[in-house]
Amino acid sequence: MIGERLSEVRKDHGDTQSSLAKKLNVSVATVRSWEQEKSSPAHEILVNICKMYRVSSDYLLGLSNVDPSYIQRRRLESFTQQELEELAEYERFLLWRREQEK
Known part of the structure; x- marks a missing residue:
């Protein structure tokens, strides 16, 4: 679920996978891996994503639909x-x- 939601939120903010990777100091392959549900961001990075995009972790993780x-x-x-x-x-x-x- 995080991959789909991360992709949605990233695009809503006009970021590419590359620009998000730069903001988080990770590789584009890492962001792609998250969005393809092959891996998940570490706790610290998840917190940074939530703060950057002002979105709840529950929503991003799929624990809440809204x-x-x-x-x-x-x-x-x-x-x-x-x-x-x-x-x-x-x-x-x-x-x-x-x-x-x-």
Whole structure:
């Protein structure tokens, strides 16, 4: 499971196997081996991958089918900066309205 998820997350961040290998100071063959499920990253490297891509180890390891924070980040990345500002403004309005109703 880690290979498929690692490949997905890596591509979502615009990294190639080569660029990920450089970031982790491992060979491209090592990254390829992980993604083909022939081997798994060491604990320290797994932690680095999770921090780098801001994804939970449970999701990456296949222990959970959903990483809510990762899905949220992917969704938010689809908005323009102006749209994000409008969302923040609407959020402030909703909180203000909730306070007014009390």
